[in-house]
Amino acid sequence: MKVREITSLIEAFAPLSLQESYDNAGLIVGREDDEIHRVLLTVDVTEEVIEEALEQECDMIVAHHPIIFHALKRFNSSSYVERCVEQAIRHGIVIYAAHTNLDSAQDGMSWRVAQMLGLENIKVLDPTSSEGVGFGVVGELSEAVASEDFMRRVMECFSVGALRHSDIVLPKVKRVAICTGAGGSLIDKARDAAADIYLTSDLKYNDFMRHEKSIILADMGHFESEYCVIQILFDILSKKIPIFAVRKSVRSRNPVNYMV
Numbered sequence: 001m002k003v004r005e006i007t008s009l010i011e012a013f014a015p016l017s018l019q020e021s022y023d024n025a026g027l028i029v030g031r032e033d034d035e036i037h038r039v040l041l042t043v044d045v046t047e048e049v050i051e052e053a054l055e056q057e058c059d060m061i062v063a064h065h066p067i068i069f070h071a072l073k074r075f076n077s078s079s080y081v082e083r084c085v086e087q088a089i090r091h092g093i094v095i096y097a098a099h100t101n102l103d104s105a106q107d108g109m110s111w112r113v114a115q116m117l118g119l120e121n122i123k124v125l126d127p128t129s130s131e132g133v134g135f136g137v138v139g140e141l142s143e144a145v146a147s148e149d150f151m152r153r154v155m156e157c158f159s160v161g162a163l164r165h166s167d168i169v170l171p172k173v174k175r176v177a178i179c180t181g182a183g184g185s186l187i188d189k190a191r192d193a194a195a196d197i198y199l200t201s202d203l204k205y206n207d208f209m210r211h212e213k214s215i216i217l218a219d220m221g222h223f224e225s226e227y228c229v230i231q232i233l234f235d236i237l238s239k240k241i242p243i244f245a246v247r248k249s250v251r252s253r254n255p256v257n258y259m260v
Helices: 001-011 046-057 080-091 102-105 110-116 146-156 184-192 205-209 222-226 230-238
Strands: 028-031 037-042 059-062 094-097 120-127 135-144 174-183 197-201 216-219 247-248
Touching: 001 028, 001 059, 001 094, 001 102, 001 222, 028 216, 037 046, 037 146, 037 230, 046 080, 080 094, 080 247, 094 135, 102 110, 102 135, 110 120, 110 135, 110 174, 110 230, 120 174, 120 184, 146 174, 146 197, 146 216, 174 184, 174 222, 184 197, 197 222, 216 230, 230 247
Parallel strands: 037 059, 037 247, 059 094, 174 197, 197 216
Antiparallel strands: 028 094, 120 135, 135 174
16 A cells, blocks of 8 residues: 555544644655555654564554654664654665644544543534544543542543542542543643543642642543554544554653653
């Protein structure tokens, strides 16, 4: 298949026009008319993932995070970014990223986390002008559950090594707001949505003081909140081209380690 045949399927689900101005989603290494035979899906492009692609004879990597965010002034193997790009070019591996466009697309990242947790009546938390598009979601559990039980469910479902949270100001939760990735900017949106708990990641120290005793803030970890991207991308591609080889990376790993 041609690269454009793969990217067109992803972009039909998550148009590049939805990406934020700071982002670098899309085709990063390679050309649209390059021919590919196997695709490897990952959260990040790392040296381990490049090695996995070579071993699995995958000539295209589709990631969530773009390997290049800022302009590279030189290629001298001094950073993992340079080494990954060098290896990709040297071995003819195409690199593509679906990032903030997939975050804000309907049925995208936050939607998937909400569905995995069994939320109902899901709506966009911070909508744009387009219906069903925007960052984060808010929904409801079928019945209220103990706050600590819900957070332990999150830990188990997403393999969270340590879940940071604010004071448990509510004994039970039912209405849940979610934003995968760094979602500190949507704390007020979660409060305005009358959520009992806001599940996100990358919260800062002072963020945990912004609950105003009306909402529980829970930081599940950036990687943990976004690992579902591999399954989302797999569903997009495998349903449209079931006979094409699409593989889930087994070396896409969390760069954050926990000592317990």
